[in-house]
Amino acid sequence: xxxxYNLSASPHTRDGLTTQRIMWTVVAALAPxxxxxxxxxxxxxxxxxxxxxxxxVASEYAFCMFCRKPVTISDGSAVITxxxxxxxxxxxxxxxxxxxxxxxxxxxAKCCFGGLGKNFINPALAGRCFVLISFSSTVSSYKVxxxxxxxxxxxxxxxxxxxxxxxFLGRTNAVIGSCILALLIxxxxxxxLDIINGDIVLSVLISFTIFLVVFGxxxxxxxxxxxxxxxxxxxxxxxxxxxxxxxxxxxxxxRILYGALIGILGAMFRVFSSVPDAFSYSIxxxxxxxxxxxxxxxxxxxxxxxxxxxLQRGEPKKNLLQRIPVPVMVLAVITLVSGFALSGVFxxxxxxxxxxxxxxxxxxxxxxxxxxxxxxxxxxxERLLSEVGGDVYGSDFGRVTINSAVAGKDADGCLAGTAIxxxxxxxxxxxxxxxxxxxxxxxxxxxxFTALNETPGMxxxxxxxxxxxxxxxxxxxAFVLNGKTESDANIDSVSGASTTSxxxxxxxxxxxxxxxxxxxxxxx
Amino acid sequence: xVGNSFRGGVHPxxxxxxxxxxxxxxxxxxxxxxxxLGQHIGTPAxxxxxxxxxxLAGQILAExxxxxxxxxxxxxxxxxxxxxxxxxVSGRMMDCIVIQNDGEYRCxxxxxxxxxxxxxxxEEILSRVKAAGIIGLGxxxxxxxxxxxxxxxxAIRYVIVNGTECEPWLTCNxxxxxxxxxxxxxxxxxxxxxxxxxxxxVCIEDNKPEAAAAMxxxxxxxxxxxxxxxxxxxxxxxxxxxIRVISGIDYPADMLPADVGCLVDNVGTxxxxxxxxxxxxxxxxxxMTVSGDAVSHPGNFWVREGTGFRDLLEAAGxxxxxxxxxxxxxxxxxxxxxxxxxxVPVQRNNNGLTLLLxxxxxxxxxxxxxxxxxxxxxxxxxxxxxPQMMAAAYEAGDLDRFEKKLYGMECVLCxxxxxxxxxxxxxxxxxxxxxxxxxTARRIRAAGGEK
Ligand code: SF4
Ligand code: SF4
Numbered sequence: 001x002x003x004x005y006n007l008s009a010s011p012h013t014r015d016g017l018t019t020q021r022i023m024w025t026v027v028a029a030l031a032p033x034x035x036x037x038x039x040x041x042x043x044x045x046x047x048x049x050x051x052x053x054x055x056x057v058a059s060e061y062a063f064c065m066f067c068r069k070p071v072t073i074s075d076g077s078a079v080i081t082x083x084x085x086x087x088x089x090x091x092x093x094x095x096x097x098x099x100x101x102x103x104x105x106x107x108x109a110k111c112c113f114g115g116l117g118k119n120f121i122n123p124a125l126a127g128r129c130f131v132l133i134s135f136s137s138t139v140s141s142y143k144v145x146x147x148x149x150x151x152x153x154x155x156x157x158x159x160x161x162x163x164x165x166x167x168f169l170g171r172t173n174a175v176i177g178s179c180i181l182a183l184l185i186x187x188x189x190x191x192x193l194d195i196i197n198g199d200i201v202l203s204v205l206i207s208f209t210i211f212l213v214v215f216g217x218x219x220x221x222x223x224x225x226x227x228x229x230x231x232x233x234x235x236x237x238x239x240x241x242x243x244x245x246x247x248x249x250x251x252x253x254x255r256i257l258y259g260a261l262i263g264i265l266g267a268m269f270r271v272f273s274s275v276p277d278a279f280s281y282s283i284x285x286x287x288x289x290x291x292x293x294x295x296x297x298x299x300x301x302x303x304x305x306x307x308x309x310x311l312q313r314g315e316p317k318k319n320l321l322q323r324i325p326v327p328v329m330v331l332a333v334i335t336l337v338s339g340f341a342l343s344g345v346f347x348x349x350x351x352x353x354x355x356x357x358x359x360x361x362x363x364x365x366x367x368x369x370x371x372x373x374x375x376x377x378x379x380x381x382e383r384l385l386s387e388v389g390g391d392v393y394g395s396d397f398g399r400v401t402i403n404s405a406v407a408g409k410d411a412d413g414c415l416a417g418t419a420i421x422x423x424x425x426x427x428x429x430x431x432x433x434x435x436x437x438x439x440x441x442x443x444x445x446x447x448x449f450t451a452l453n454e455t456p457g458m459x460x461x462x463x464x465x466x467x468x469x470x471x472x473x474x475x476x477x478a479f480v481l482n483g484k485t486e487s488d489a490n491i492d493s494v495s496g497a498s499t500t501s502x503x504x505x506x507x508x509x510x511x512x513x514x515x516x517x518x519x520x521x522x523x524x
Numbered sequence: 525x526v527g528n529s530f531r532g533g534v535h536p537x538x539x540x541x542x543x544x545x546x547x548x549x550x551x552x553x554x555x556x557x558x559x560x561l562g563q564h565i566g567t568p569a570x571x572x573x574x575x576x577x578x579x580l581a582g583q584i585l586a587e588x589x590x591x592x593x594x595x596x597x598x599x600x601x602x603x604x605x606x607x608x609x610x611x612x613v614s615g616r617m618m619d620c621i622v623i624q625n626d627g628e629y630r631c632x633x634x635x636x637x638x639x640x641x642x643x644x645x646x647e648e649i650l651s652r653v654k655a656a657g658i659i660g661l662g663x664x665x666x667x668x669x670x671x672x673x674x675x676x677x678x679a680i681r682y683v684i685v686n687g688t689e690c691e692p693w694l695t696c697n698x699x700x701x702x703x704x705x706x707x708x709x710x711x712x713x714x715x716x717x718x719x720x721x722x723x724x725x726v727c728i729e730d731n732k733p734e735a736a737a738a739m740x741x742x743x744x745x746x747x748x749x750x751x752x753x754x755x756x757x758x759x760x761x762x763x764x765x766x767i768r769v770i771s772g773i774d775y776p777a778d779m780l781p782a783d784v785g786c787l788v789d790n791v792g793t794x795x796x797x798x799x800x801x802x803x804x805x806x807x808x809x810x811x812m813t814v815s816g817d818a819v820s821h822p823g824n825f826w827v828r829e830g831t832g833f834r835d836l837l838e839a840a841g842x843x844x845x846x847x848x849x850x851x852x853x854x855x856x857x858x859x860x861x862x863x864x865x866x867x868v869p870v871q872r873n874n875n876g877l878t879l880l881l882x883x884x885x886x887x888x889x890x891x892x893x894x895x896x897x898x899x900x901x902x903x904x905x906x907x908x909x910x911p912q913m914m915a916a917a918y919e920a921g922d923l924d925r926f927e928k929k930l931y932g933m934e935c936v937l938c939x940x941x942x943x944x945x946x947x948x949x950x951x952x953x954x955x956x957x958x959x960x961x962x963x964t965a966r967r968i969r970a971a972g973g974e975k
Contacts, residue, residue, distance in 0.1 A: 006851050007615070007864055008885040009953045011939030013536055013692065013857035017946045019893040075893060117894040117947075197899065250899040250912045294913070301931045302531065302774035302908035303764075311773045312784055 019116075023076030025195050029186035030083050030177075030240070037176035041091035045176045049086040052098035056082030059106035069115075077116050081105050084124035084240060087177025088233060088280070089131070090139065097135055101127035121287040122247045125280050132277060164223065167230040180230045187239030196243040199252060203259025204238040204266075205229070211267035228270060233279045237262070241280075247287045254290075254297040261286045361421060361435070365408060367448040368437025369417035372408025381405040381418070384518045397510040398503065399425040403433065405514065415440050420511040421450065424503040428459045432503050436471075436511035443475040447508060459500035467494050467501070471508060478509045530765035532906040533757040534940045536692050536858060538731060543815045544695040546823040548703060550809070551839035553625060557830030558610050558869035559585055559596050561619045564659040565666045566592030571621060577604045582632035582806050585621050588654065594667040595657035598623060599808040599828035601630040613854045613861055613868050620869070623830065635805035641714055646677075649718060649801055656800030658807050662686065662790035663763070665873040668797065671789070672718055674782035680719040681785040682770050685712055685726040685794050687735065688754060688761035691856030694876045696811035696824040697791050701728070701735035705742035708791055711798025712749055719787070724749035725770050726791075729756040758858055759906050759938040763788045774908075777934045792875075810872060814840035816879035818849035827870055834866040836877055849879040850886070857884075858939045888948035895949055901941035907934045911941035911951045918958045927962050935959065 038046045060078040064071040072078075085101050105127030113119040131139050166172050170179025177183065190196040209225055218224040229235065242248065242262050249258050262282050269278030302308055311317065365375050385405055393400050403421040410416040417440065423433040433451035438444055447468055454460045461467065471479065476489040481502055483490040493501040562568030569586035573579060579598045586596040602624045610620040641649065654669035674680065685708065689697045701708060712724040726743065728736045730753050743749045752770065759765055763781060766788055768774055773784045781788055789797075792810050799805040808828060814836055815822035821841035833854070843849065853860035854874045901911035914932050917925040926932040935955045942952040 005849065005862070005864055006883045006886060007862045008851075008883070009950075009956060010860060010862075010937075011858045011942050011952060012851060012853060012860065012862060012880070012883070012885055013943065014884040014888050014948060015534070015536070015944050015946070017944075018891050018948065019896060019946050020891075022896070022898070022946055072893070115894065117896050245896045245898045248897070250897055250902060251910065252903070255899070298910065298913070298929065299908065301776075301934050302768075303776040303934065304931060305774070305908075308774040312775050312779065314785075317772060 019075050022195055023080060025193065026080050026190065026240075027076055027083065029190045029195075030080070030087070032182035032185050033087060033170075033177045033179050033236075034083065036170050036179035036182040037087065037091070040170055040179070041176055045091040047095060048089060048091065048093060048098050048176065049083065051095050052086035052089075052102045053079055053082035055099050055102035056085070056106050059103050060111065063107060063111040067111075072116060075116065078106060081110065081123045081127070084177075084236075085127045088124070088128050088175050088236065090174075091176050093131075093135075093139055097131050097139060100134065101131040104130040117246050119246055120291065121284050122241055122244050125241055125284050125287075128277075128280055129284065164226050164230060167227070174231070175233065177236055180235050183235045183239060187235065190239070190243075196239065197248070197255060199255045200243050200248055200259040201238050203256045204242050204263045205234075207260040207263030208234065208238075208267045209263075211264050212271070215267070215271050217271075228267075232270070233277070234266065237266070237279045237283055241283050242286075247290060249290050249293045249297065251294070251297055251299055253299060254293045257297060258286055258290060258293055261289060361404065361450065364421070364435040364448040364450050365406060365419040365437075368419055368435050368446040369408040369439075370445075371410050371416040372419075373411050373416075374409050375406040375419065376409060378405070378407040378418070378518075380518045380520075381407065384514065388514075393422075393510050394513060397424075397506040397513070400507050400510040401425075402510065402514050405518070408437075417445055418515060420514060422507040422511045422514075423451070424507040424510075426499070426503045426506070427452075427454055428497065428499045428503075429453050429455060432462075432500070432507065434504065434507055436508050438512070438515050441475065442512075442515070443473060444471045444508070444512070446472045447504075454497065454500045459494070459497040461494045461497065462500050462504055464494075467492075467504075476512075478512065479505050481505045529755045529757055530760065530762075530768045530906055531908065532904050532940060533759050533765070534904050534943050535756075536758055536943060538756070539692045539815070540695050540698075540731070543693070543813050543822040543824060544698055544732075546695075546699070548696070548699045548811060548824045548826055549839075551825040551827050551831065551836055552627075552629065553600075553828065553831040553835035554627065555625065555832055555835055556605060557598075557600050557602075557623045557625050557828065558832070559598070559621045559623070559830045560612060560869065560871060561586050561596060561621070563596075563665055563871045563873065564594045565664050566590070566594070566670075568619065569593060569596045571607055573604050573621065575604050575606060578602075579604060579623060580630050580632045581808055584657070585623075588667070592667060592670050594659045594669075595655070596621065597657040597806045597808065597829070599830055600625045601628050602626040611865065611868055613863055613871060613874065615864055633804065635799070635803040638802050639804070641717065641801050644717075644801070646673075646718055649714060652801045652804065653797055656796065656804075656806040658793060658796050658800060659872055660790060661792040661796065661810050661873055662761075662875060663873065665871070668789070668793060671787065672715065672797075674780075674787070676782075677719050678721055679785050680722045680782065680787055682767075682787070683712065683715050683719060683722045683724045684766050684770055684786060684788040685724065685791055686761050686766060686788055687726055687728045687732075687739065687791040688766070689732070690729060690756070690758050690760040691858055691860070691876070692758075693815045693856045693878045694813045695815070696813040696875060698732045698735045699824040700795060700811045701732070701791055702738050704795055705735075705738040707798050708739065708795050709742040709746060709749070710802060711794035711796070712743075713746060714797055714801045715787075715789070715794065716748055722748070722787075726751045727754055727760075727766055727770070728752070729754050729760055731756040758943075759940055762906060762936060762938055764936060765906050768906075777936070807872065810875075812836070812870070812874060813876040813878075815876065816849065816853075817881045818843055818847040818879040820844045820847075829870060829872055831870045832866070833863070833868055833870060833877055836870065837866060837879070840877075843879070847879075847881060849881055850883040851880045853878040853880070858943070859937075885950075888950075892948040894947065896947050898946060900944050900946065901951060904940040904944045906938060906940065907936060909934055911955070914958070915949060915951050915954055918954045923958060923962055923965075926958050932958055933962065 056078045057073050060073050105123040109123040109126035110119045168180045191198050249255050265282035266279045393402050401423050405420040408416045418438045419435050421435045423431050430453050434447050434449045437446050449463050470491050474488050479491050480489045482493050567590040570589040571586045573585050580601045583598045584595050585598050588595050605624040606622040609617040612618045650669045658668040659665045687701050716724050726739050736753050740751045767786045775784045796807045809826045812827045813824050819840050823840050852863050855876050914930050939952045
């Protein structure tokens with residue numbers, strides 16, 4: 001029997017999880033989104049991925065050789081950096097973009113700061129920002145099949161709706177790694193396997209959502225919130241970038257703080273600024289706070305916490321309420337109060353805005369039906385209003401919508417006329433909103449503009465009596481602009497402003513049509 | 525009912541299947557027996573025998589010297605062969621008494637008459653415990669009669685009997701509880717007689733249902749004691765962990781369990797206390813497990829103190845055919861001590877012999893990478909320390925930060941952080957070093973102050 005036994009200090013056994021296992025598990029978790037990206041965006045996306053990963057690995061290898069350090073590429077961290085960088089690029093970028101990005105990420109952001117475990121900003125994000133700044137126009141153009149178009153984030157910023165289902169499946173015009181479903185599969189798997197830290201993910205997502213609810217101006221609108229959560233790299237950031245070990249704090253409170261910082265910064269950039277890629281910046285900025293967090297957020301050992309020390313002195317155990325630390329309670333109260341205050345301000349301003357609208361409207365109602373004393377809603381009108389419900393009205397009037405319709409009553413309560421507010425989106429310079437008055441016989445009593453932003457001296461002259469008064473006192477089926485035959489229906493265009501004039505005529509015709517429909521279809 | 529757990533902890537492979545159902549047997553050695561004079565914490569014992577003296581099992585070889593000290597008691601019959609320095613488990617040479625074993629095991633008494641202890645006064649109970657030479661059979665080897673005499677016995681609220689056995693591979697306490705439950709309960713009853721306001725709690729991990737059932741049966745009908753089943757998790761059996769679970773109190777390293785109204789003793793110790801007070805039997809042997817993947821017939825044994833580890837291995841059928849163990853441990857793999865040789869004597873606080881074919885530490889050195897800052901080591905620490913930062917401070921040579929800002933002296937060296945670290949960093953090992961350096965510095969400062 002040999003007697004040369006190994007000596008060592010305890011413990012003598014180790015868990016099976018190694019650095020390599022962790023890194024390769026992360027790579028595996030990125031596989032679904034990578035596959036979806038290549039499948040949807042095609043071969044060029046594959047090339048982008050390939051170049052990025054290969055460059056990352058080669059750069060690390062070269063650096064290690066150059067500095068005569070042990071070669072660390074087998075730990076898989078370079079592969080992750082390359083993958084993450086490529087996944088956050090547009091599928092159509094020229095190949096020199098992932099090449100430069102990857103080199104910057106590995107050589108400058110990672111190796112120069114001491115390699116794995118020492119770099120202070122996420123290498124993949126650093127690489128991404130590097131290419132964003134260096135090749136900004138190429139990098140931020142998103143093309144599918146050679147056609148440049150808007151990303152979901154741009155669409156949202158322009159105030160239009162996006163399809164959450166399409167975003168979820170990654171069938172939009174965004175970065176290679178945009179399939180939310182695949183990201184979630186990989187991210188949740190990592191969470192379940194305890195590879196990434198759920199504290200960070202949750203605190204990023206929760207703080208992001210709360211900020212949007214409070215300041216996003218849409219309240220708790222699931223569609224709006226989901227669209228924001230699914231777009232612009234939030235999921236990728238929360239699951240794969242914010243959780244990067246090296247660039248996040250190590251303590252639990254530190255991690256929650258760091259996650260909240262990312263979430264709030266990200267949402268703030270979304271709401272108050274129009275930079276693209278705001279989420280990347282919010283992570284990078286938060287990365288810079290990590291050393292600070294690690295210095296100042298140092299929890300005490302259990303035995304030195306207040307509660308434990310009281311127990312050691314033999315004081316009785318506190319109940320649940322007493323155990324909530326005072327700062328937490330104060331914070332909770334402040335949050336609640338400011339939340340209420342904010343929402344109060346919001347509802348108050350909201351109602352004043354609506355009142356003002358009503359006032360403006362009633363002035364224009366009065367202008368077109370001078371005989372009326374009061375204006376009331378009318379069942380027939382309301383029914384039809386709810387049917388056409390804000391959509392483009394009819395097919396003959398261009399992009400016209402009916403806003404409101406009320407009945408004006410005289411002093412005896414008899415019908416003095418009907419006022420209909422119409423908007424045409426086909427003005428020379430945006431929307432034109434006007435009110436049309438129609439007396440009980442179906443005669444137009446007059447028109448009055450509530451919104452007119454046309455060219456001064458040209459379109460704006462539609463508001464002058466010479467044009468406006470042409471409509472008054474006429475009973476026609478539809479007005480005609482510059483009609484060839486002599487007729488009541490003829491309206492002379494404002495000179496040099498035929499677009500404006502046409503839009504006004506269409507709007508008035510739409511109001512007349514709406515009126516006839518409401519009053520039981522006395523159509524010709 | 526499974527009770528709360530302490531915070532932190534890890535789940536190493538339990539590896540208990542090989543020996544958990546093997547009943548206790550006695551392992552009587554053939555060779556010489558070696559007794560350390562200083563195996564307990566405190567002043568080493570003073571020898572009272574000379575070379576060539578004939579001795580019997582149960583005879584005192586060396587007497588307790590001072591208050592914190594314990595008797596050394598012979599566990600076989602024979603003659604005193606030598607009083608000399610021998611190599612011990614720790615690898616150091618220490619003063620020992622060597623007995624030539626005649627193999628007859630004649631005793632100074634037969635210890636089969638049960639005494640009633642209810643009439644005994646506290647001092648009498650303590651003196652019987654002291655006479656039996658009992659020291660803590662699990663941890664550091666603190667003399668039990670000292671531990672049982674805290675400043676204020678009225679303030680003790682819990683007497684905790686540690687039957688958790690959270691160390692991988694070891695199963696001897698499991699077997700002891702299965703077969704000797706009534707005697708353990710007797711021992712606890714004796715201890716409770718010393719502490720009028722205390723409740724006795726036997727803590728057992730939920731991977732030992734048979735032992736828990738046996739103990740449950742043994743305590744039912746007795747006053748002021750209960751069995752508490754705890755979740756299986758390593759370092760459950762640590763003194764701090766148990767006290768936290770039972771009393772809810774976290775206490776710092778410079779406080780004693782008694783300061784927070786608790787007292788923790790291993791099941792083996794409690795068994796020995798019962799035997800000593802009720803039957804007058806000295807502590808001659810204690811239970812140990814011999815296991816590991818290199819052992820041919822792992823099992824649980826009554827081991828006489830002073831037995832050589834090599835004799836113990838023979839009792840378990842020796843090594844497996846062709847097996848070449850890389851590592852031999854006194855104890856289990858989490859807190860055991862790696863030994864360079866089997867030719868050292870068993871001490872009273874050894875609870876196992878584990879022979880392993882593979883050396884995880886050797887493999888770990890090859891796999892080691894830089895710290896990833898993954899944060900895994902933090903939540904495993906039962907004391908709520910920050911191993912990642914402590915290691916960084918130690919490596920930067922900043923012992924001041926280690927001690928003051930990060931409370932490094934609170935580390936109980938449980939090994940959980942090292943176990944879990946994916947970068948295979950020797951954290952516990954660094955902390956042991958750091959603590960030793962800080963203690964040395966303190967001593968030097970104290971000595972300088974006296975001048
Ligand atoms: S060895 Fe020390 S620092 Fe590490 S887990 Fe155990 S008590 Fe905590
Ligand atoms: S577990 Fe190891 S790698 Fe992770 S933070 Fe702790 S020391 Fe660093």
